Amino acid sequence: MSCLMIFGKKYMDEDLGLNELVKETMFIAARPNLGDYIPFLGVFDLQGLSRRMKELSKPFDEFLERVINEHLHKVNEQNQAKDIVDKLMGIMNSNEAVFEFNHHHVKAILLAIYYSNSTDTSSTTVEWILSEVLRHPDVMKKHQNDIERVMVIKEGFRLHLVAPLLIPHESVEDLINVWAIGRDPNVWPEPENFKLERFLECNIDLRGHDFQLLPFGSGRRSCPVMQLGLTIF
């Protein structure tokens, strides 16, 4: 599904070992790295996490080169929908970008989108929300119209976040624990309970303007695909 959305084709069927590559990368990325907590140990890479991550970059690079080559050589039929790779290569070839935008930038963006998508963000959230709905059939019976469906999604996101600490960007000085904010009794009365009514009494939105609920982060580095993420629901 991710491949189809981003590269226009299901590469998972081609036995390229992509699934394993993604799993291994997520496994390494999620491991606590001593060097992050005691910076002077970082250069020694005691757990070998940096080395393993660097090793993984080679097969990924080969895969992305292949995708780009296939797009360069594909015969463009009329009415054929353009995928993200076509769009990015269009920007690159137009020379209209006001910043440097070359082959490497195309690969970097494709990799970022692919990873964010392959971590199952949307499907994990759907699973959490459905399991809350199944656990609270009475709540769902009571609230069945469209507005209340929005409340289910907000309440689902409040309790189950894809990135509980958001992404630690280089410019960030403190980690933002959105998981703890979502369960802070000063903000949310009876925080452990799945209660849709709390959203009847307030206009809290989830697009990054209300800091009590930040499932997609906030500001310039918030999730660029928020709209797609929300459309899925």
Ligand code: HEM
């Ligand atoms: C329910 C679905 C999703 C949720 C809840 C979600 C949430 C997030 C969050 C919390 C961040 C970090 C924001 C920050 O650090 O402030 C993020 C970043 C990002 N997301 Fe999503 N995401 C979803 C779906 C997706 C999908 C489907 C894609 C790709 C197709 C995607 C692409 C990205 C990218 C590229 C970033 C990094 C942005 C940057 O570093 O500037 N997300 N997302």
